[in-house]
Amino acid sequence: MQEYQRKQLLERVNKESATIGADIPDRIEVQGEEIDLRTFVFEIKRRDTVPEGERERVEQAKRNLRRERLERLEEIEENRVDFETGEEIAASIIGIDRALEALNDLRPADLEGEARRQEAMDQKRWMNFLKQALGRDDGSAGKRGGY
CATH class of the missing domain: 1.20.5 (Single alpha-helices involved in coiled-coils or other helix-helix interfaces)
Incomplete structure (x- = not known):
């Protein structure tokens, strides 16, 4: 991937408004485990608050998503992928960010x-x-x- 393409992808991923209109991915592999991310987020979000028993599960999911985001971002930063794969990774990072926003908006x-x-x-x-x-x-x- 060309340097200008790498910078373009990083700029898109790090833009504050990147998640506006973005969808939460249906399924995503996080830390080697396939999860139904959209279903999980909507199941938790539907309640508007996080019940005591679910709080640790949600916090663990947020930690895993942040870790996965960093790993994917490093793929682009360290130029380990071609531009086409980088675009897919950038889109997945934005989806992860959208899921994190939804989970962070919840109140215990x-x-x-x-x-x-x-x-x-x-x-x-x-x-x-x-x-x-x-x-x-x-x-x-x-x-x-x-x-």
Whole structure:
């Protein structure tokens, strides 16, 4: 592969907007194991949050995908493939990036509960502030500044 072609592929892969409109691959070989990547991502993403029991599985998948991305990127960086193969590898890297984005957008289930608790506490503080500001913090509606 020519140097300008290699640089072109690397630029395409490293562009921030590379994953816009990109599809998650149906199947991909990651660390020597064939996986149904699209099915896995949609199965997890469908829940919107990662249940406690699935968290380690998702984290392991993300680590494996990052490792696979690096290995594929090195194939292009070190010019070990021809341009046609490099284009296929670049497309697969962008697919991996798309899958990683989807998995990184997930929230752990316990964080969702924590966010609700935080919101409830904020609302309670706000109501206490309003009661105090309106002079109704002592339980009597008619008194002003009743400390």
